[in-house]
Amino acid sequence: MSQRRPGTAPAAAAVRRPGSTPAPQAVRRFPNPRLTGLGCGLFCGAVMFLLGHLDALLFGSSLTVYSVLFLPVCALTAVWVRRGDLMTAPVVVPIAFAVGLVPVADHGGDLGDHLMGLFSALATQAGWLYGGTLVAGLLVLVRRVRLLARRAAARRRQA
Numbered sequence: 278m279s280q281r282r283p284g285t286a287p288a289a290a291a292v293r294r295p296g297s298t299p300a301p302q303a304v305r306r307f308p309n310p311r312l313t314g315l316g317c318g319l320f321c322g323a324v325m326f327l328l329g330h331l332d333a334l335l336f337g338s339s340l341t342v343y344s345v346l347f348l349p350v351c352a353l354t355a356v357w358v359r360r361g362d363l364m365t366a367p368v369v370v371p372i373a374f375a376v377g378l379v380p381v382a383d384h385g386g387d388l389g390d391h392l393m394g395l396f397s398a399l400a401t402q403a404g405w406l407y408g409g410t411l412v413a414g415l416l417v418l419v420r421r422v423r424l425l426a427r428r429a430a431a432r433r434r435q436a
Contacts, residue, residue: 312357314365321354321369325377338381340398344405347374351409355416363421367414374406375399 312320325347332343350373355366375395383394399406 310357311359312354312362313359314362314369317354317358317362317365318369318372320357321350321373322376324350325373326379329377329380333380338383340381340402343377343381344402344409347377347405347409348412351413352416355413355420358417360420360424363417363424366417367410370410370413371406374402374409378402 328346328350329343332339332346336342347370351366351370354370354373358366378395378398382391382398385391385394
């Protein structure tokens with residue numbers, strides 16, 4: 278005979294119909310990595326560089342497509358960074374934006390022409406760059422406030 282703890286339901290009551298997964302279990306299936314500050318920069322830079330190449334191949338180096346794709350990468354970077362490295366996310370996203378612009382920027386004959394295309398792309402897409410940095414900054418700020426509130430609540434419970 279099996280022993281069960283008081284207050285737990287029998288095994289037959291815990292059986293659910295297929296496809297009726299509760300919301301918390303469905304959310305737990307999504308990835309939840311925690312990146313260090315360096316990992317955050319590498320993730321964001323690598324993804325933006327790959328998206329830049331993908332944009333150059335599929336959309337003919339469309340700066341608008343590249344910039345719109347930048348926003349979810351900023352959000353993921355801010356959500357996936359560790360608690361201790363929260364302030365690195367708003368710093369690395371503009372750097373990653375510039376790294377990803379390398380394959381998207383207008384290509385000229387020599388290095389000077391390529392740099393001019395890169396700087397022109399940075400200047401014309403500054404609104405998207407600031408928007409993505411703002412998204413990352415706001416998400417980090419919300420996470421930081423929630424972290425401080427949890428710590429304060431834990432201190433109040435201990436006292």
